Amino acid sequence: MFYATLEGLRRFNISHRFEFLSIISLYAKWIREGRLKVDSSWNKDGLKFTVQDPCKLVRQGLGDAVADDLRFVVKQVAGEANFIEVWPNRSNNYCCGGGGGALQSGFAKNRREYGKVKFEQLKKTGADVVITPCHNCHTQIKDICDFYGGGWQTTHLWNWIVRALKR
Amino acid sequence: MPDEKPLDIVRLRAWVKGRIERSVPDARIDYCLTCGLCASGCPATGIDGLDPRKFLRLLVLGQDDEILKTNWIYTCTMCQRCRYVCPMGIDVGRIVYEIRGMRPRDERPRNLQRSCDLQKETNSTGIPNEDFVWVVRDVLEEVRQNEPEWADINAPIDKAGAEYYLNQNAKEPTVEPEEMVPLWKILHAAGIDWTYSSKWWDGANYCLFTGDAKDWEMTVRKQAEVVDALGCRYYINTE
Numbered sequence: 283m284f285y286a287t288l289e290g291l292r293r294f295n296i297s298h299r300f301e302f303l304s305i306i307s308l309y310a311k312w313i314r315e316g317r318l319k320v321d322s323s324w325n326k327d328g329l330k331f332t333v334q335d336p337c338k339l340v341r342q343g344l345g346d347a348v349a350d351d352l353r354f355v356v357k358q359v360a361g362e363a364n365f366i367e368v369w370p371n372r373s374n375n376y377c378c379g380g381g382g383g384a385l386q387s388g389f390a391k392n393r394r395e396y397g398k399v400k401f402e403q404l405k406k407t408g409a410d411v412v413i414t415p416c417h418n419c420h421t422q423i424k425d426i427c428d429f430y431g432g433g434w435q436t437t438h439l440w441n442w443i444v445r446a447l448k449r
Numbered sequence: 450m451p452d453e454k455p456l457d458i459v460r461l462r463a464w465v466k467g468r469i470e471r472s473v474p475d476a477r478i479d480y481c482l483t484c485g486l487c488a489s490g491c492p493a494t495g496i497d498g499l500d501p502r503k504f505l506r507l508l509v510l511g512q513d514d515e516i517l518k519t520n521w522i523y524t525c526t527m528c529q530r531c532r533y534v535c536p537m538g539i540d541v542g543r544i545v546y547e548i549r550g551m552r553p554r555d556e557r558p559r560n561l562q563r564s565c566d567l568q569k570e571t572n573s574t575g576i577p578n579e580d581f582v583w584v585v586r587d588v589l590e591e592v593r594q595n596e597p598e599w600a601d602i603n604a605p606i607d608k609a610g611a612e613y614y615l616n617q618n619a620k621e622p623t624v625e626p627e628e629m630v631p632l633w634k635i636l637h638a639a640g641i642d643w644t645y646s647s648k649w650w651d652g653a654n655y656c657l658f659t660g661d662a663k664d665w666e667m668t669v670r671k672q673a674e675v676v677d678a679l680g681c682r683y684y685i686n687t688e
């Protein structure tokens with residue numbers, strides 16, 4: 283969880299010599315620099331994608347800049363026209379309900395109850411694939427998809443980057 | 450309204466509020482306008498009869514017993530959307546963090562506390578470090594053998610002086626090891642000089658959610674020490 287380390291370093295004033303980065307911004311940087319070559323020609327059937335902006339990475343972490351990087355990568359990988367925005371989004375994203383240790387805390391009924399709003403938002407996009415860069419979001423979004431009967435695939439981003447890789 | 454119970458002034462102790470204000474001086478609890486913007490965008494609204502605004506009112510009105518016993522604090526996901534929309538910048542998630550920390554350890558959700566305790570030993574799923582190293586090597590060998598176009602792929606561990614240090618969510622080596630492979634492929638294709646560490650390699654950290662600052666600090670400090678000891682310039686978080 284990006285925020286756990288970022289905020290931990292800050293709040294406890296932990297001295298360190300490294301720079302702390304998100305892999306999402308790096309994917310975008312490497313694609314922009316031509317270091318990572320991807321194209322969307324594999325997506326012949328026009329599979330539609332949307333994203334879940336993780337609270338810990340976006341609102342509490344690097345803000346809209348990383349949300350934009352996430353969209354940039356998905357568009358490069360899946361094709362510009364195959365990206366559908368969820369609303370609300372970026373720093374204003376509605377929490378999926380899986381964060382804060384909710385998946386560990388054991389109040390599954392509550393977790394699914396508030397996951398319903400997220401389910402409706404995602405369903406409305408009509409996307410076939412929901413990209414979830416965070417494990418908590420991943421587990422929660424997969425669970426509400428199964429529970430409420432959504433038809434999408436819940437996946438990490440890396441599988442699709444590899445799919446679109448040109449070496 | 451004759452049916453409504455008047456506020457019990459005797460209970461108006463506000464001990465919890467005072468304690469939060471001492472540890473979070475900019476909590477601004479009394480500035481709440483009761484506008485309800487937080488509640489309207491909060492996933493925990495309505496659950497267990499509470500929402501961020503009501504929760505804050507209980508705090509302001511010194512209803513300490515209620516505050517300390519409600520499990521609503523585990524329904525709040527600490528997503529901080531309340532803070533993002535609040536005209537007064539009040540961060541209910543941050544307040545919830547403090548209150549979670551006021552609960553005795555054995556009255557916290559068991560699995561949540563357990564994930565943090567495991568992380569303090571090794572990582573949040575508790576697989577031994579040797580198993581992590583073994584799984585990485587085993588999966589790597591498999592890729593090299595089964596996918597000729599990736600025969601030269603690598604997944605270094607404890608490589609001193611690598612430019613990038615990569616953490617790994619413990620869930621992958623524990624239950625879905627094949628999910629590590631795409632990452633390695635991407636780093637390889639981009640020509641990145643990277644390494645894992647054989648210790649403190651888990652990037653998930655549930656100690657952020659138990660409310661115990663000491664535990665959280667310890668786990669982040671250990672990670673930072675490992676990355677600095679390896680001499681890596683960048684620390685990549687994977688989620």
Ligand code: SF4
Nearest residue numbers: 481482484485487535
């Ligand atoms: S948004 Fe802020 S000011 Fe409005 S009710 Fe919530 S905490 Fe109070």
Ligand code: SF4
Nearest residue numbers: 491525528529531542
């Ligand atoms: S941090 Fe908690 S109270 Fe605030 S919006 Fe998120 S879930 Fe609701």
